[in-house]
Amino acid sequence: MFFFTTHLNNFTHARVVSETEREKEKEREREREESKKERHMRSFAASFSLSSSSSSLSSIKKKKTKTNNNAVGVRASSKKNEGFLPGTMLSAEQILEVPIDRRAFKPTSEECPFCVNAIVKENGSKCIGVCRNPQNVPGPLFFPHQMQTCRDAVQVQLESMKDKNNPRTDHGVQVMWEFSVESGNMDRSRYFGFSSDMYHFDHFLGKCLVNFDAFVFNTKHEILDETLMNDGRTLVRVIVTDKVGRDSFWAFIMVKRTFSKYEGCWQSLRILPCDEKWDCKYLNVHTGEPKMPGI
Numbered sequence: 001m002f003f004f005t006t007h008l009n010n011f012t013h014a015r016v017v018s019e020t021e022r023e024k025e026k027e028r029e030r031e032r033e034e035s036k037k038e039r040h041m042r043s044f045a046a047s048f049s050l051s052s053s054s055s056s057l058s059s060i061k062k063k064k065t066k067t068n069n070n071a072v073g074v075r076a077s078s079k080k081n082e083g084f085l086p087g088t089m090l091s092a093e094q095i096l097e098v099p100i101d102r103r104a105f106k107p108t109s110e111e112c113p114f115c116v117n118a119i120v121k122e123n124g125s126k127c128i129g130v131c132r133n134p135q136n137v138p139g140p141l142f143f144p145h146q147m148q149t150c151r152d153a154v155q156v157q158l159e160s161m162k163d164k165n166n167p168r169t170d171h172g173v174q175v176m177w178e179f180s181v182e183s184g185n186m187d188r189s190r191y192f193g194f195s196s197d198m199y200h201f202d203h204f205l206g207k208c209l210v211n212f213d214a215f216v217f218n219t220k221h222e223i224l225d226e227t228l229m230n231d232g233r234t235l236v237r238v239i240v241t242d243k244v245g246r247d248s249f250w251a252f253i254m255v256k257r258t259f260s261k262y263e264g265c266w267q268s269l270r271i272l273p274c275d276e277k278w279d280c281k282y283l284n285v286h287t288g289e290p291k292m293p294g295i
Contacts, residue, residue: 143175144178144257144267177208180198195294212271216243221238221239233253233254234253237249247276249275252271
């Protein structure tokens with residue numbers, strides 16, 4: 001009996017000791033896990049602070065390098081613009097030796113108002129070629145209309161030539177071209193009195209500025225009267241005062257268009273110069289009888 005009791009006590013004590021050991025082991029395991037997590041956190045914090053400091057250092061270095069490069073560029077440019085002696089300018093020969101950097105110039109597609117909003121073509125260019133030709137422009141702001149009278153048609157032409165470069169260069173000449181009956185025709189014309197072609201605006205531009213120089217920037221004009229000619233055309237006599245104050249006398253032979261987009265509109269068939277007595281070498285202004293064929 002004593003042996004059994006002693007053995008039972010020993011077994012109970014050993015069991016209690018083993019449970020206590022297990023509890024202690026679990027406690028140590030938890031402590032190890034916590035310390036492990038703490039070490040991880042510390043190492044992460046250290047690495048983060050290191051990377052941020054290194055990035056800030058690198059950014060500072062980049063700024064310093066950029067500043068140094070700018071300073072070097074300024075020094076180099078200042079040296080480039082100097083002559084052989086300090087404080088002197090480059091000579092003409094030295095200027096010609098300096099290479100031109102084409103990248104400093106803006107391309108046409110960024111400068112030209114016609115090309116800035118154009119679609120990029122297959123070759124990568126946006127230039128549509130409008131600015132290459134000064135005559136490659138839209139139609140004029142003033143043109144023949146069915147509500148205009150014969151006097152209105154003459155008035156519009158002279159007013160346009162009064163300020164011929166508004167809103168663009170040679171806009172007044174373009175108005176004269178639109179009011180001409182035979183503009184764009186392949187046949188010869190007597191629009192100016194002498195025989196000439198009227199099929200191309202460039203040709204008309206030069207002849208108009210030369211023969212109608214009194215219209216260019218004219219200070220005033222006076223429409224005297226309208227006369228119905230024997231062949232049904234209308235003769236309008238006009239006195240034009242040019243930009244220097246000199247008067248000139250003109251006979252506008254007007255007709256009403258019977259076809260094309262300006263059907264029913266008054267247009268100019270002939271514009272002929274006269275002297276102060278209204279004598280014209282192409283036409284008898286008083287009777288309306290032509291002095292030569294084709295007028």
